[in-house]
Amino acid sequence: xxxxxxxxxxxxVFVAMPLGGAFLIQLIKxxxxxxxxxxxxxxxxxxxxxxxxxxxxxxLVYKVGGWMPSKGIPIGIYLVxxxxxxxxxxxxxxxxxxSLIFSISYMKKFTNKPLYYTLFxxxxxxxxxxxxxxxxxxxxxxxxxxxxxxxxxxxxxxxADELEAAFKYQVMGTVASAFILLGIIIIYxxxxxxxxxxVGRVLKDKVIEAPIILTGILFLVGFGLKGAMxxxxxxxxxxxxxxxxxxxxxxxxxxxxxxGVYALVRIMFCSIGVTPLFADIMLVIAxxxxxxxxxxxxxxxxxxxxLAYHSISQMGYVMLGIWLMTPxxxxxxxxxxxxxxxxxxxxFLNSGAVVYGTGSRQLKRLGGLNQKxxxxxxxxxxxxxxIAGVPPFNGFWSKLIIIMACIQSHHFSLAALxxxxxxxxxxxxxxVQKYVFFGEPKQELKDKKEVPFAMCFSMILLAFLCIIMGxxxxxxxxxxxxxxxxxxxxxxxxxxxLVLK
Amino acid sequence: MIYFLCGLLLLVGLSGILLKRNLxxxxxxxxxxxxxxxxxxxxxxxxxxxxxxxxxxxxEEVNYVDPLPQAIVLTAIVIGLATTALLVALAVRIYxxxxxxxxxxxxxxxx
Numbered sequence: 001x002x003x004x005x006x007x008x009x010x011x012x013v014f015v016a017m018p019l020g021g022a023f024l025i026q027l028i029k030x031x032x033x034x035x036x037x038x039x040x041x042x043x044x045x046x047x048x049x050x051x052x053x054x055x056x057x058x059x060l061v062y063k064v065g066g067w068m069p070s071k072g073i074p075i076g077i078y079l080v081x082x083x084x085x086x087x088x089x090x091x092x093x094x095x096x097x098x099s100l101i102f103s104i105s106y107m108k109k110f111t112n113k114p115l116y117y118t119l120f121x122x123x124x125x126x127x128x129x130x131x132x133x134x135x136x137x138x139x140x141x142x143x144x145x146x147x148x149x150x151x152x153x154x155x156x157x158x159x160a161d162e163l164e165a166a167f168k169y170q171v172m173g174t175v176a177s178a179f180i181l182l183g184i185i186i187i188y189x190x191x192x193x194x195x196x197x198x199v200g201r202v203l204k205d206k207v208i209e210a211p212i213i214l215t216g217i218l219f220l221v222g223f224g225l226k227g228a229m230x231x232x233x234x235x236x237x238x239x240x241x242x243x244x245x246x247x248x249x250x251x252x253x254x255x256x257x258x259x260g261v262y263a264l265v266r267i268m269f270c271s272i273g274v275t276p277l278f279a280d281i282m283l284v285i286a287x288x289x290x291x292x293x294x295x296x297x298x299x300x301x302x303x304x305x306x307l308a309y310h311s312i313s314q315m316g317y318v319m320l321g322i323w324l325m326t327p328x329x330x331x332x333x334x335x336x337x338x339x340x341x342x343x344x345x346x347x348f349l350n351s352g353a354v355v356y357g358t359g360s361r362q363l364k365r366l367g368g369l370n371q372k373x374x375x376x377x378x379x380x381x382x383x384x385x386x387i388a389g390v391p392p393f394n395g396f397w398s399k400l401i402i403i404m405a406c407i408q409s410h411h412f413s414l415a416a417l418x419x420x421x422x423x424x425x426x427x428x429x430x431x432v433q434k435y436v437f438f439g440e441p442k443q444e445l446k447d448k449k450e451v452p453f454a455m456c457f458s459m460i461l462l463a464f465l466c467i468i469m470g471x472x473x474x475x476x477x478x479x480x481x482x483x484x485x486x487x488x489x490x491x492x493x494x495x496x497x498l499v500l501k
Numbered sequence: 502m503i504y505f506l507c508g509l510l511l512l513v514g515l516s517g518i519l520l521k522r523n524l525x526x527x528x529x530x531x532x533x534x535x536x537x538x539x540x541x542x543x544x545x546x547x548x549x550x551x552x553x554x555x556x557x558x559x560x561e562e563v564n565y566v567d568p569l570p571q572a573i574v575l576t577a578i579v580i581g582l583a584t585t586a587l588l589v590a591l592a593v594r595i596y597x598x599x600x601x602x603x604x605x606x607x608x609x610x611x612x
Binding site (some may be wrong): 103137141142148151152155158159160161163164167171174175177178181182185186189340433483 | 573576
């Protein structure tokens, strides 16, 4: 038995362990509440180590239940891990772990902490399932697991605002799921199979048939709603600020990527195939998200709401990179996805720390927190410079690559627009810094102090990642982590032969 | 014909979500959308004069129905149940806070 055949047995663990942990926590919560903290954090730490241990593996396929393909046609459920899934897997478990460390202190003010951990782990299980799943229907099932957990987490505070946001989010999410399911049914009725690779094999010669165009539109609307792309974004600015801060970090840093962008890109690139028209439509959506998101963020005076609008804008960058369809663009897009998950979750954790320390998230009511909360102030400054694309930090490198890719593929106006949006992001975050952290503290903020250790620790960890992640582009490191993900998308159709062999 | 009816049901549900002002009616509209999809799935798996897919001998050529859509419908119904339960629970909590099911009065957030 060689190493890759052993490694494939790790894949179901990514789904099974958080699922098991979620229900274990409900069982043991009567014995000790502190034990729940340890179990949840331990599971995420283990998953992060496991996902990092899979770094230099080739494509892994795990056939659930041992159902071998008959005559080259897959029958069972496949879990597939390639470079692109691995990138997402690392993001999910890394941000999940850091958010959980943050929650140890932050969630003390909520009454039912074990329930929070259960829902959190269910969400992780769902997202891990989405990125590992090798067939369409399992993508749908895991997506619903993650989505239902996230609806209840948005409503976790059970105040009027939270409930309203969660209801809105869930109505839109359910419509999105219906569209996705309809698309999956149509694909099944055309091809007679649900396995992504097998669908790709059957459809190889008939990319432009009318039902395929219809499914393309259905998936675009469905995953667009899940990923909050611009015409479908209305739930995000309500849902993200209403959730508890670590959940906002997870939703914005991970969820909209894993079940929105990842799922759409995976199905389109590796299975159904991208027509030039579809890529153009996605480019338009990306540019609209990028520009309109930053304009809407400009007018916000609520810290978390401002961050939520910037999420839409930054995901526009990610999609702009990926849907340029050039190797350089895909590199920039995926790298920005990784970077965005780090700095945006850091910013949301900062906003959580501000709310925890002062009880307010209105920019005009805050001020001078640099003196009272130095760690929060310092890390948020790093994150702000990172999201705005100021040179030494990670956001700069990925935006630079995306702009270079735009110029390389002769989209000069897009490149100019990307620079402009970046400048506006900088202005918007200077406003945040000025109103929240710089200057003299207001009279009512005089007695505030720094947040507890666990929260500081997770913020410092993310700030450190913001500073060093530019190094992932250095030759030697790049081949290990970023390049396999980029190659998966550049040679999208190779996926079919690799999985079916 | 029956495909057309599924499509009609889907449109009824969608228009319900867009036009109705009552939270509970929105939840009902969502369930109608889900049911239209379940019916569509069942129709996709339907075959005339076919037998249940219980294979007795491999060599004999028998016309079996496709078992996969039935399994999928079952899973989708369970997911739909979870979604509906959560939505109704949220609607009840919203009623406790706002004292109404009318979405014109539940608009503290701007969107």
